[in-house]
Amino acid sequence: MTITVVGAGYVGLVTAAVFSDLGNKVFCLDFDAKRIENLKRGKLPFFEPQLDDYLSKNFSQKRLFFTTSYSESVPKSQIILVCVGTPPKENGEANLTYLFNAVEETAKHLSGYTLIAIKSTIPIGFEDEIESAAKKFAKTRFEFASCPEFLREGTAIEDTLHPDRIVIGTSSKKAQKVLLELHAPLGGERIICDTRSAQLIKYASNALLATKISFANAIANICEKTGADVEKVLSGVGADKRLGRSFLYPGVGYGGSCLPKDVLAFAAVGDHFNYNFDLLKTVHRINESQIDFFLNKIKSAFKNKSLVSKKIGILGLSFKPNTDDIREAPAIKIIKRLIQEGAEVTAFDPKANENAKQEIPEVIIAKDEYETAKQKDCLLLLTEWPQFIQMDYEKVKTIMASPILFDGRNALHKEKLESMGFKYIGVGR
Ligand SMILES: NC(=O)c1ccc[n+]([C@@H]2O[C@H](COP(=O)([O-])OP(=O)(O)OC[C@H]3O[C@@H](n4cnc5c(N)ncnc54)[C@H](O)[C@@H]3O)[C@@H](O)[C@H]2O)c1
Structure with a gap:
């Protein structure tokens, strides 16, 4: 499969590293041009065990590409994995500016059926708004899914290769099939549900750990x-x-x-x-x-x-x-x-x-x-x-x-x- 991972942070880089290593062609996209230039030169923006090896191997074997360009990556991709940050606002609510921007930019460049799966942690209740924002710009059919991420920094590669569970939140049978196929080489329980339940699984898990x-x-x-x-x-x-x-x-x-x-x-x-x-x-x-x-x-x-x-x-x-x-x-x-x-x-x-x-x-x-x-x-x-x-x-x-x-x-x-x-x-x- 050809995938675009949007956001080259902790989640995005690890996701891009693992899915390219599993044989997919992966574009890892970030709007931070300096970060992308550094990544092309083998310089990582942070320390994470094993990540360097996975990135350099798949980059040199031309399965992994770093880019700032939606037009270069999105039209060629069947799946877009959105991994941008959702930092807190002053009042504790999640700031979804980056997410809306990433989804809208993606939507502008879609070509043919594409699945947009959100890995970023987003509050329950925003999925309809995000989908509508994408629809305003999309010229072709796309589907939407929530695929929350559970990796832990420090063991992120291992967690991604050996997850406890893969949560797939979508009402579309086709989107389910695409995501099941993408994750087929990985272990862990599959939890198929609606988007709201998927997002709640992520929040409830972190809430219980903190509790x-x-x-x-x-x-x-x-x-x-x-x-x-x-x-x-x-x-x-x-x-x-x-x-x-x-x-x-x-x-x-x-x-x-x-x-x-x-x-x-x-x-x-x-x-x-x-x-x-x-x-x-x-x-x-x-x-x-x-x-x-x-x-x-x-x-x-x-x-x-x-x-x-x-x-x-x-x-x-x-x-x-x-x-x-x-x-x-x-x-x-x-x-x-x-x-x-x-x-x-x-x-x-x-x-x-x-x-x-x-x-x-x-x-x-x-x-x-x-x-x-x-x-x-x-x-x-x-x-x-x-x-x-x-x-x-x-x-x-x-x-x-x-x-x-x-x-x-x-x-x-x-x-x-x-x-x-x-x-x-x-x-x-
Ligand atoms: N870090 C973790 O351990 C972890 C684990 C599970 C889930 N999450 C969730 O995953 C999401 C990402 O977290 P992170 O720690 O990887 O964030 P991060 O801050 O490390 O990285 C986010 C990246 O997205 C890029 N970005 C932002 N907007 C963009 C846009 N419109 N287009 C392209 N690139 C854009 C930024 O430049 C940055 O490089 C968050 O919602 C977080 O809650 C994080």
Whole structure:
């Protein structure tokens, strides 16, 4: 098949890489000319494991093409996969400007029967408007489907090759057939439904993941007040097969480009349909308050709770390991607050240093994790990259000004560190 993937971001590039690798001819289109030029030269806009290899292999074997031109790609394609961003507006609703623009530009260049499948996450209720916008420009017949994406940054290629499910939302039998054929080489359950249900599956999935994290944080807060240990409590809870332990992660809260925005956008969908989704509003509030909660712990470790001139080291900047994405990363929010409070902040991340420096010019970037710890009044673990967990903490203790460790991910071995002489402060432990 010939496919145009619109949007060369995390979802678009991974989608283009995998579908070209499966033998399709794929045009990966972005309106950002610099991004496309860089991609043609083998320069990726972000770090994602394995993506470089997949892109360069399929580009050099001429199955994958990068372009800014709708007229070059769309008329030759049977399927258009729309993967543009749907970032949040100030009020939490999704901004669909990019999506409308992508669909309208696509519609102008359609030739022969084409399927337009939306992989971007869009609020329920907009599918008719998007389809009508396309109809205004289309000169030939096209069909519409919702095909939400579930990949996770850091494991995006593996997730795309081995999905848990493929959701196909469309009322057209022909469109169903085309999408089933496209996904035939991939595993996972097939869920065929209407477009609204498909979009709801995406929002409900992210909402439940976020709810689990905020629930774990609420339990952690109660553990701190009662003297219980949240890690033991959640292990006990998770041992129940009906519940499981996954995503019950207490810590500094969720971040990234999806959970925070999708929780708010889903709550806004509720409001739009006259349902007050209080649960999700609380999930969001708990997540936001985790940052204050963690900052208070840090301030409490110092005289008069003052961070003025305190030298603080930060391990990890990305919103999770194996990515350089700092969108809504708890580490970035915490650093901004520490700097506001007068602290001198030094940080290190295996992949996200440059992105963080652009976002917060005041942060000092260390050359590695040990330099981050050197002569610091305390050290904060904010992203659980394996190399931080495997550090030589005996050495860390000798180079710090004072051995205080704040574990924002409950990823370190509390008892072991305490026996080495560290003051260890986790979340809910
Ligand atoms: N990042 C994830 O982990 C993830 C996972 C699942 C779903 N999603 C959803 O997928 C969508 C894309 O997310 P992303 O993280 O890949 O976004 P991104 O910001 O990384 O990339 C979006 C790309 O689209 C391009 N673009 C925007 N408008 C365009 C247009 N009209 N024509 C051509 N190109 C255009 C931008 O230049 C950018 O390169 C969002 O709706 C997101 O919620 C993301």
